[in-house]
Amino acid sequence: MPNSHPAAADGARPPQGPPAPDLEPVTGGTGGNPVPAEGRSTRPHPTPTSTPAALEAHLQVAHPHFRLDITLTAAPGDVVALLGPNGAGKTTALRALAGLTPLTDGHLRLDGTDLTRTPPENRPVGVVFQDYLLFPHLTALDNVAFGPRCQGASKAESRARATEWLTRMGLADHMTARPRRLSGGQAQRVALARALATNPRLLLLDEPLAALDARTRLDVRAELRRHLAEFEAVAVLVTHDPLDAMVLADRLVVVEHGEVVQEGSPSDIARHPRTDYIARLVGLNLYKGRADGHTVRLDSGPTITTTEMLSGPVFVAFPPSAVTLFRDPPTGSSARNHWRCEVAGLETHGDQIRADLTGELPLAADLTTVAAAELDLHPGSVVWATVKATQTHAYPA
Numbered sequence: 001m002p003n004s005h006p007a008a009a010d011g012a013r014p015p016q017g018p019p020a021p022d023l024e025p026v027t028g029g030t031g032g033n034p035v036p037a038e039g040r041s042t043r044p045h046p047t048p049t050s051t052p053a054a055l056e057a058h059l060q061v062a063h064p065h066f067r068l069d070i071t072l073t074a075a076p077g078d079v080v081a082l083l084g085p086n087g088a089g090k091t092t093a094l095r096a097l098a099g100l101t102p103l104t105d106g107h108l109r110l111d112g113t114d115l116t117r118t119p120p121e122n123r124p125v126g127v128v129f130q131d132y133l134l135f136p137h138l139t140a141l142d143n144v145a146f147g148p149r150c151q152g153a154s155k156a157e158s159r160a161r162a163t164e165w166l167t168r169m170g171l172a173d174h175m176t177a178r179p180r181r182l183s184g185g186q187a188q189r190v191a192l193a194r195a196l197a198t199n200p201r202l203l204l205l206d207e208p209l210a211a212l213d214a215r216t217r218l219d220v221r222a223e224l225r226r227h228l229a230e231f232e233a234v235a236v237l238v239t240h241d242p243l244d245a246m247v248l249a250d251r252l253v254v255v256e257h258g259e260v261v262q263e264g265s266p267s268d269i270a271r272h273p274r275t276d277y278i279a280r281l282v283g284l285n286l287y288k289g290r291a292d293g294h295t296v297r298l299d300s301g302p303t304i305t306t307t308e309m310l311s312g313p314v315f316v317a318f319p320p321s322a323v324t325l326f327r328d329p330p331t332g333s334s335a336r337n338h339w340r341c342e343v344a345g346l347e348t349h350g351d352q353i354r355a356d357l358t359g360e361l362p363l364a365a366d367l368t369t370v371a372a373a374e375l376d377l378h379p380g381s382v383v384w385a386t387v388k389a390t391q392t393h394a395y396p397a
């Protein structure tokens, strides 16, 4: 989130004021995105050495109290989502890709061209910022035409390209509207058109749907998915929202504490989470232990019976919906797994109640409001949690 950084220590900031619509063309340009005016140069884009877009980056950034060290690679047409908790370093990574935050070490290659030291305005990169950063005094058309114009296209050619992109985005009737007259979803599409109108080889999107209300978000998410599927170069998006990541991206890269903790397809990550953060994100209870046949002894002591036959270090996961709670120690239950727990908290989760349980095995359990009332659950209640072996999923750690 560019505007939430404690200090623009690297000199990157939103535009100080709108450019004149008939601005003299400046050669180069980061997707027509607002880059620091003082950083503009007249050098053209570096010429790619091969046609297909491919990202290969090792991003190392050292801030006073934070260190980012991640490797990112992407094939042409890939949509990669950087997912992670607050402060994980997602925005820092995105800004490093855009050249807005300099690398302390590492490299960035796009289509085989080394861009490590290329200033932002000379990178073939388009950025959609979280709050879009549209020029408030320019029409939608001029906002989008700004990028091609900066790249040296004539005024007529820039406007023609902007018209084409806005039409593709379903905004033909809003060409002359200024940003304040656009809805959130429309402004998002103008920002996307502005980034795409320069034919970027790398498209960066920072929390692209965060500024939208829930209803608009649903529509814009589906639209954005369509546009990203058509985009033939590399797209990297940053998000907190697992749904956005799963819907929009082919590959997720989960970042925690400035490092990549897991990457893979959305379904692989959902099935095999490797950290607590990811497990919570996809709504699973996750434990680490050592398997010996069908029994997994957790590092914290208790055992879980699973259907998989494994040996050595493993993860075991099961959803909160797989947990059944009893007030008394279960006797007739067919579940092989039962643990004594204490209710630490209760919260509404959709039309269910989610119980946060502590004890020999900390876990989350979902139950209906009727079941919660029958069990007379409240913080401090002692309950027995059971899970069938068939509801667990074990995989090598």
Ligand SMILES: Nc1ncnc2c1ncn2[C@@H]1O[C@H](COP(=O)(O)OP(=O)(O)OP(=O)(O)O)[C@@H](O)[C@H]1O
Pocket (backbone or CB within 6 Å): 001, 004, 005, 006, 007, 008, 009, 010, 063, 064, 065, 066, 084, 085, 086, 087, 088, 089, 090, 091, 092, 093, 240
């Ligand atoms: N210019 C800067 N100077 C010093 N520290 C910075 C700077 N920019 C970011 N940081 C620090 O780097 C860390 C990572 O921040 P970053 O914004 O990249 O995280 P994030 O994953 O995008 O988080 P969020 O989801 O909250 O936006 C934070 O601790 C932040 O305070």
